[in-house]
Amino acid sequence: MHLYEVLRRPLITEKSTVLQAESKYAFEVAVEANKxxxxxxVEKSFNVTVTGVRVMTMPGKRQRVRGREVSPRTWKKAIVTVKSGDKIGFFEGV
Structure with a gap:
């Protein structure tokens, strides 16, 4: 898997904004990607030193559409810890 396929998008939520004070950033990543x-x-894209990666698989929530159950796609969330002092500029000002 190429590096540009691993990171899908940054997750900007209330919880992830609080984690930025601890040098932790949240991303949606490809389901096939590993730590x-x-x-x-992250190191190549943002020129930072990563000290830890935590990964969670988020199951799609089942919904009913016209009497049938539909399950949206399962996705993967990664919380990346960077070296103290390093910052990812993409998240600044959020």
Whole structure:
């Protein structure tokens, strides 16, 4: 998997904004991506030193559409911890 396919989008939520004070940033990543790939992608994309990666698989919530159950896609969330002093400029000012 190429590095540009690993990171899908940043997750900007109330909870992830609070985590920024602890040098932690949240991203939606590819379901096939693993921790070393996520670490390399963040380090290359944002020129920071990653000290830790936590990954969670978020199941799609089931919904009913015209009497049938539909399950949206499952996605993966990664919380990346960077070295203290390093910042990801994309999240600044949020």
């Amino acid at each position: 070393p790939q996520i670490k390399r992608a």
